[in-house]
Amino acid sequence: DAGVIQSPRHEVTEMGQEVTLRCKPISGHNSLFWYRQTMMRGLELLIYFNNNVPIDDSGMPEDRFSAKMPNASFSTLKIQPSEPRDSAVYFCASSLEGNRGYTFGSGTRLTVV
Amino acid sequence: KQEVTQIPAALSVPEGENLVLNCSFTDSAIYNLQWFRQDPGKGLTSLLLIQSSQREQTSGRLNASLDKSSGRSTLYIAASQPGDSATYLCAVRRTGGGADGLTFGKGTHLIIQP
Numbered sequence: 001d002a003g004v005i006q007s008p009r010h011e012v013t014e015m016g017q018e019v020t021l022r023c024k025p026i027s028g029h030n031s032l033f034w035y036r037q038t039m040m041r042g043l044e045l046l047i048y049f050n051n052n053v054p055i056d057d058s059g060m061p062e063d064r065f066s067a068k069m070p071n072a073s074f075s076t077l078k079i080q081p082s083e084p085r086d087s088a089v090y091f092c093a094s095s096l097e098g099n100r101g102y103t104f105g106s107g108t109r110l111t112v113v
Numbered sequence: 114k115q116e117v118t119q120i121p122a123a124l125s126v127p128e129g130e131n132l133v134l135n136c137s138f139t140d141s142a143i144y145n146l147q148w149f150r151q152d153p154g155k156g157l158t159s160l161l162l163i164q165s166s167q168r169e170q171t172s173g174r175l176n177a178s179l180d181k182s183s184g185r186s187t188l189y190i191a192a193s194q195p196g197d198s199a200t201y202l203c204a205v206r207r208t209g210g211g212a213d214g215l216t217f218g219k220g221t222h223l224i225i226q227p
Contacts, residue, residue, distance in 0.1 A: 033214055033215075035214075042217055042218070042219040042220065043202070043204075043217040045214035045215070045216075048214050056214070059214075091156060091157070093157075093215075100162075101145075101147050101159050101162040102147065102159070102204075102206075102215060103159065104149075104156045104157040104158075104159075105156055106155065106156040107155075107156050109154075
């Protein structure tokens with residue numbers, strides 16, 4: 001099992017540009033989560049999907065953020081337009097319903113200059 | 114709203130010591146609690162998962178306990194080693210059915226001195 005795969009590992013972009021982060025969950029997991037980690041706020045849940053359907057996006061900071069899960073093996077988090085305060089590490093995690101824990105990807109370190 | 118607090122925020126001890134990391138949560142209606150380890154610049158590695166009906170879980174030199182009624186969990190590390198240096202994160206899950214995100218503490222930054 002390759003685990004949760006995120007790409008890219010690092011992204012540096014200029015303010016105002018569109019950024020797309022990608023995630024491939026563990027095969028068979030039916031829940032997918034996007035988190036953001038900053039020094040000030042720690043890990044924050046942005047949005048999660050169950051069976052490819054967005055369940056709760058109340059953690060998405062602004063309309064500039066959007067997430068999709070077109071199928072069970074792929075999800076994207078898009079920021080448009082990006083701003084310097086979006087700089088953070090973005091993690092994707094997946095899980096199976098029930099008594100299972102969460103598995104996290106290695107994260108995407110985003111820097112907006 | 115669930116809040117998770119971890120104490121201490123940072124800890125530095127000599128190699129070989131036994132140590133305890135603390136985690137508290139405000140809403141005792143949790144489904145499970147998970148301890149993670151995060152190395153600098155890396156992702157989160159799951160260490161232990163405790164279901165709400167369990168009191169503790171053990172893995173090697175690690176032991177995690179859960180007292181749901183008092184809203185507390187501890188992570189015990191025996192015979193600490195420099196390789197244990199990392200940030201340790203505690204996270205609680207509210208429900209087991211459907212999807213539900215984890216609520217994280219800010220973590221304990223642990224340094225084991227050789």
